[in-house]
Amino acid sequence: xxxxxxxxxxxxxxxxxxxxxxxxxxxxxxxxxxxxxxxxxxxxxxxxxxxxxxxxxxxxxxxxxxxxxxxxxxxxxxxxxxxxxxxxxxxxxxxxxxxxxxxxxxxxxxxxxxxxxxxxxxxxxxxxxxxxxxxxxxxxxxxxxxxxxxxxxxxxxxxxxxxxxxxxxxxxxxxxxxxxxxxxxxxxxxxxxxxxxxxxxxxxxxxxxxxxxxxxxxxxxxxxxxxxxxxxxxxxxxxxxxxxxxxxxxxxxxxxxxxxxxxxxxxxxxxxxxxxxxxxxxxxxxxxxxxxxxxxxxxxxxxxxxxxxxxxxxxxxxxxxxxxxxxxxxxxxxxxxxxxxxxxx
Amino acid sequence: xxxxxxxxxxxxxxxxxxxxxxxxxxxxxxxxxxxxxxxxxxxxxxxxxxxxxxxxxxxxxxxxxxxxxxxxxxxxxxxxxxxxxxxxxxxxxxxxxxxxxxxxxxxxxxxxxxxxxxxxxxxxxxxxxxxxxxxxxxxxxxxxxxxxxxxxxxxxxxxxxxxxxxxxxxxxxxxxxxxxxxxxxxxxxxxxxxxxxxxxxxxxxxxxxxxxxxxxxxxxxxxxxxxxxxxxxxxxxxxxxxxxxxxxxxxxxxxxxxxxxxxxxxxxxxxxxxxxxxxxxxxxxxxxxxxxxxxxxxxxxxxxxxxxxxxxxxxxxxxxxxxxxxxxxxxxxxxxxxxxxxxxxxxxxxxxxxxxxxxxxxxxxxxxxxxxxxxxxxxx
Ligand SMILES: Nc1ncnc2c1ncn2[C@@H]1O[C@H](COP(=O)(O)OP(=O)(O)OP(=O)(O)O)[C@@H](O)[C@H]1O
Ligand SMILES: [Mg+2]
Numbered sequence: 001x002x003x004x005x006x007x008x009x010x011x012x013x014x015x016x017x018x019x020x021x022x023x024x025x026x027x028x029x030x031x032x033x034x035x036x037x038x039x040x041x042x043x044x045x046x047x048x049x050x051x052x053x054x055x056x057x058x059x060x061x062x063x064x065x066x067x068x069x070x071x072x073x074x075x076x077x078x079x080x081x082x083x084x085x086x087x088x089x090x091x092x093x094x095x096x097x098x099x100x101x102x103x104x105x106x107x108x109x110x111x112x113x114x115x116x117x118x119x120x121x122x123x124x125x126x127x128x129x130x131x132x133x134x135x136x137x138x139x140x141x142x143x144x145x146x147x148x149x150x151x152x153x154x155x156x157x158x159x160x161x162x163x164x165x166x167x168x169x170x171x172x173x174x175x176x177x178x179x180x181x182x183x184x185x186x187x188x189x190x191x192x193x194x195x196x197x198x199x200x201x202x203x204x205x206x207x208x209x210x211x212x213x214x215x216x217x218x219x220x221x222x223x224x225x226x227x228x229x230x231x232x233x234x235x236x237x238x239x240x241x242x243x244x245x246x247x248x249x250x251x252x253x254x255x256x257x258x259x260x261x262x263x264x265x266x267x268x269x270x271x272x273x274x275x276x277x278x279x280x281x282x283x284x285x286x287x288x289x290x291x292x293x294x295x296x297x298x299x300x301x302x303x304x305x306x307x308x309x310x311x312x313x314x315x316x317x318x319x320x321x322x323x324x325x326x327x328x329x330x331x332x333x334x335x336x337x338x339x340x341x342x343x344x345x
Numbered sequence: 346x347x348x349x350x351x352x353x354x355x356x357x358x359x360x361x362x363x364x365x366x367x368x369x370x371x372x373x374x375x376x377x378x379x380x381x382x383x384x385x386x387x388x389x390x391x392x393x394x395x396x397x398x399x400x401x402x403x404x405x406x407x408x409x410x411x412x413x414x415x416x417x418x419x420x421x422x423x424x425x426x427x428x429x430x431x432x433x434x435x436x437x438x439x440x441x442x443x444x445x446x447x448x449x450x451x452x453x454x455x456x457x458x459x460x461x462x463x464x465x466x467x468x469x470x471x472x473x474x475x476x477x478x479x480x481x482x483x484x485x486x487x488x489x490x491x492x493x494x495x496x497x498x499x500x501x502x503x504x505x506x507x508x509x510x511x512x513x514x515x516x517x518x519x520x521x522x523x524x525x526x527x528x529x530x531x532x533x534x535x536x537x538x539x540x541x542x543x544x545x546x547x548x549x550x551x552x553x554x555x556x557x558x559x560x561x562x563x564x565x566x567x568x569x570x571x572x573x574x575x576x577x578x579x580x581x582x583x584x585x586x587x588x589x590x591x592x593x594x595x596x597x598x599x600x601x602x603x604x605x606x607x608x609x610x611x612x613x614x615x616x617x618x619x620x621x622x623x624x625x626x627x628x629x630x631x632x633x634x635x636x637x638x639x640x641x642x643x644x645x646x647x648x649x650x651x652x653x654x655x656x657x658x659x660x661x662x663x664x665x666x667x668x669x670x671x672x673x674x675x676x677x678x679x680x681x682x683x684x685x686x687x688x689x690x691x692x693x694x695x696x697x698x699x700x701x702x703x704x705x706x707x708x709x710x711x712x713x714x715x716x717x718x719x720x721x722x723x724x725x
Contacts, residue, residue, distance in 0.1 A: 044526070044529060081616075084620055086616060086619060086620055109622070110622035113620060113621060113622040114622070117620060117621070118616070118617065118620045120613040120616070120617060121613070122613055125612050125613040125614065126613035126614050126617055127614055127615040128618075128631075128635075128636070129365065129630055129633040129636070130365055130636055132364075132632075139618065139621060139623070140621040140622075143618075143621050143622050143623045143627065144621075144622060173365060174362060186617070189617065189621075190617075190620075193621070244530075
């Protein structure tokens, strides 16, 4: 039996709410994802682990966009994928709409997947080159056995229109499209099941600057129209400021600072955030003139062997003894402004 | 330019149509050498499939053509010589005047005469039917043997390629997709088998099969063994050849398939399918297979000449097809069997040309397919 098409307005389940009444849609607590490194010819033993995500906690409120920024390799993508249960978390919990999803299996997990989707970074690798656009966008419906063939076709046309593509394109293949158009196709696919939550993993990094703004605008438009919640992964801080309500900064598998977007940009507290922001050009020429770049010394340590104490202590300009000994907790220094640093009090 | 009357104008939609298949065909067409190769192969396939037809039409010697596999096969050789004297020849469908008119090897006539009741003094003026390319020491027409030999070579090529593709693909898919310990164990097995000297192994297997066949030749074997043996006999020894070729040749394919699976498994479109909730079956059949099949078919096409050469080589040293089954390799071995390379070197010409033409065609076809199917090779 095929199921009916997803409603545009999804029923809301009981949810945990924060103190100020905003509803928490996704709650991540002490999430860890370690990739084992194995060695051995026939019987492999685990010799070490890449600690890609090493104890991450944050909340995403319904309808907001949480930015996740950090250098390449700090574990942003892994965090996004582990939240979506594309990777089995090593430990920790992910609650969606109040429901624990890390222990879901089989059909329960499949049902949960309808509510959370992903948009990928590489518009060339994220679409199967052997499938027509129509089949790509309809795939979620086919997998979940939703609607008849005709209903699916109608839904695909509707979705293509929604992301600003001509519905006439259904018979075409991905290679006939530009990067921006492909990203829209990917977006249409992720919207097919009417999800509430979308992890956008650097959806604009691979695009031309001129097209980036178009895609960002489309994401905002869709958020307003469909009430979507985003986890927006980026390494470009300027785009994040424009798009995100709150921003979490990651370093070597850990979140070092979370705050409202404006607050973070005007009052960065963690030395790593300060260094990141000092690298962002400012549009005001007077300010730009006096902008001091903080150049961090050294490289990011290997996630296989993170330093003892604070992760950042090898590069931190203000580190003291305690930083080499104890791992700082993420604490709420100011209202809604969380920092993990011994030097910030 | 004037458009032919009644010709339908190509619609704009049709012109712009671009599917992976149409694109591949467009790219393939651009490579003239592979187009020629494809045409050659189609012709060779056609001739091979319709081989009995040619003999019936009278182009070839009906007896030695159509019956080539059976008449001279020592196993099947009738105990009573069916053609004891020239008179009985007339009763056969060979007509009364079987004349010899080979341009290539008139001397083979000498050996033929007694066995197959040719006229002691050939009358070249009356050419009723002829051995256009001469005959072998058993009196079998060279041309019809060449045509029947195409059946052997092509079936070895196609069956070898198909078997190795199917086995290698399944093995590589399982190993690459499920990964972990399964992958590790499966790949160690492949590594181990890779160390085998392939040709020696195939030869040993053929020696073993021949031995088994000889042992059971007289005893009336029942059951599976008997069935396999008789099937092999009916196939002129090809069954065992297929098995011997198939035992090791899937290994390279399994490695390639695994490598491709590994590279596609991590692609974001596979991740996207997983994020949507697609199961393993769907990911394998909808997302992985269509993408890895192209490159694997290319590799397999390029491997076909190897299978054909192996068969020719085995038949040449007498370990391939059963004696009497026409095969290019066996034909070439006539040079050796007759003794005297220089006096018999013309024998090499026809089977060698056929062999080279076929293998070269497969090579060029593979090149063209690679340009057309393997996206990584595009533009090179
Ligand atoms: N499947 C995997 N197996 C093993 N290690 C992995 C795997 N995926 C990621 N890693 C490692 O985990 C770390 C974090 O990777 P991740 O892709 O999450 O970084 P990222 O922040 O998204 O970087 P980028 O900005 O380059 O996308 C890296 O060191 C990476 O090598
Ligand atoms: Mg990433």
